[in-house]
Amino acid sequence: MTPILEVRNLSIDYLSNGHPLHAVTDISFRLDKGRSLALVGESGCGKTTTMLALLRLLPEEGRITGGQILYQGTDLLQISEEEMRQYRWNNIAIVFQGAMNALNPVRKVGNQIIEALRHHAPISRKQAQMRVGELMELVGIPPERAGQYPHQFSGGMRQRAMIAMALACNPDILIADEPTTALDVMIQAQVLDLLQNLQSQLGLSVVMVTHDLGVVAELCDDVLVMYGGQVAEYGNVDTIYNTPLHPYTQRLLQAFPDVDQPTASLASIPGHPPPLNALPPGCRFEPRCHRRSPLCAAANPAPIARAPGHIVACHHVEEG
Ligand SMILES: Nc1ncnc2c1ncn2[C@@H]1O[C@H](COP(=O)(O)OP(=O)(O)OP(=O)(O)O)[C@@H](O)[C@H]1O
Numbered sequence: 001m002t003p004i005l006e007v008r009n010l011s012i013d014y015l016s017n018g019h020p021l022h023a024v025t026d027i028s029f030r031l032d033k034g035r036s037l038a039l040v041g042e043s044g045c046g047k048t049t050t051m052l053a054l055l056r057l058l059p060e061e062g063r064i065t066g067g068q069i070l071y072q073g074t075d076l077l078q079i080s081e082e083e084m085r086q087y088r089w090n091n092i093a094i095v096f097q098g099a100m101n102a103l104n105p106v107r108k109v110g111n112q113i114i115e116a117l118r119h120h121a122p123i124s125r126k127q128a129q130m131r132v133g134e135l136m137e138l139v140g141i142p143p144e145r146a147g148q149y150p151h152q153f154s155g156g157m158r159q160r161a162m163i164a165m166a167l168a169c170n171p172d173i174l175i176a177d178e179p180t181t182a183l184d185v186m187i188q189a190q191v192l193d194l195l196q197n198l199q200s201q202l203g204l205s206v207v208m209v210t211h212d213l214g215v216v217a218e219l220c221d222d223v224l225v226m227y228g229g230q231v232a233e234y235g236n237v238d239t240i241y242n243t244p245l246h247p248y249t250q251r252l253l254q255a256f257p258d259v260d261q262p263t264a265s266l267a268s269i270p271g272h273p274p275p276l277n278a279l280p281p282g283c284r285f286e287p288r289c290h291r292r293s294p295l296c297a298a299a300n301p302a303p304i305a306r307a308p309g310h311i312v313a314c315h316h317v318e319e320g
């Protein structure tokens with residue numbers, strides 16, 4: 001079956017003072033209809049860059065230098081900007097990182113959703129108003145709050161409004177870039193519940209970006225672990241949690257408290273990811289890796305399938 005979205009060997013640079021920074025290198029993944037994929041990894045590993053590229057919404061200094069982004073088999077990198085506009089919001093929609101703080105403070109929330117809607121679909125104001133009522137109900141905001149301003153909304157309610165906006169044109173794919181960051185823990189759980197309900201109710205396919213492997217376990221079918229702009233490990237959620245093979249994934253999992261032992265201390269991963277303007281020739285995780293060998297400093301390991309659907313980029317997997 002053709003996946004609803006397939007990314008093949010995607011690479012992305014940012015031009016900085018005329019020099020390319022390799023933010024994303026050779027990333028591949030697939031999303032099947034109705035499934036959810038989590039993109040995880042430390043700050044700066046290229047999650048947002050990858051998501052923006054899917055919609056061809058990279059900032060001006062961003063360049064896709066290779067690869068394919070196939071939406072139901074059509075390569076979105078080969079179509080015109082005008083055609084691309086048809087896919088945005090109608091087929092693939094995004095809740096941007098930090099979006100809930102980007103609502104216009106002096107405009108009523110309902111009006112902002114109406115505007116977004118009318119920007120993307122040729123409908124009357126009256127029709128848009130009715131649709132806003134439906135959308136607000138869908139995301140659990142009492143419709144009478146449409147007339148309120150963003151400051152009258154809690155963080156969770158603002159995030160719900162952003163999700164409503166993303167769903168305005170009935171997309172098949174929803175990208176949510178750190179939808180719960182900056183919300184308190186209970187509200188996080190509510191927003192995640194909402195996403196999960198929407199997914200089953202609307203048959204959405206979801207790509208969720210998060211720092212937090214803890215939220216992934218409940219919600220996502222597949223997990224792509226990124227490190228330094230590359231795939232470190234990719235597989236279904238059970239595989240990643242039960243048999244992580246990449247040392248980075250293993251460390252990440254250790255860095256989250258066990259749900260059964262909330263008092264256990266957090267293990268942090270010493271060191272930092274490599275700077276994009278001076279990427280090492282070898283494995284990008286090598287300087288921080290407990291399993292490194294001279295080979296790791298010499299050659300960057302390719303992502304290889306270690307079992308069907310379980311991709312790992314590490315020279316020393318077999319030695320577990
Ligand atoms: N406009 C830009 N110009 C130059 N470099 C950029 C630009 N945007 C992002 N970068 C760099 O690209 C890398 C990837 O950034 P990106 O925002 O995709 O990371 P991320 O994984 O989403 O991080 P976070 O978890 O903090 O959101 C980072 O090193 C970042 O500094």
Ligand SMILES: [Mg+2]
Binds near residue numbers: 047048049097177
């Ligand atoms: Mg980001």
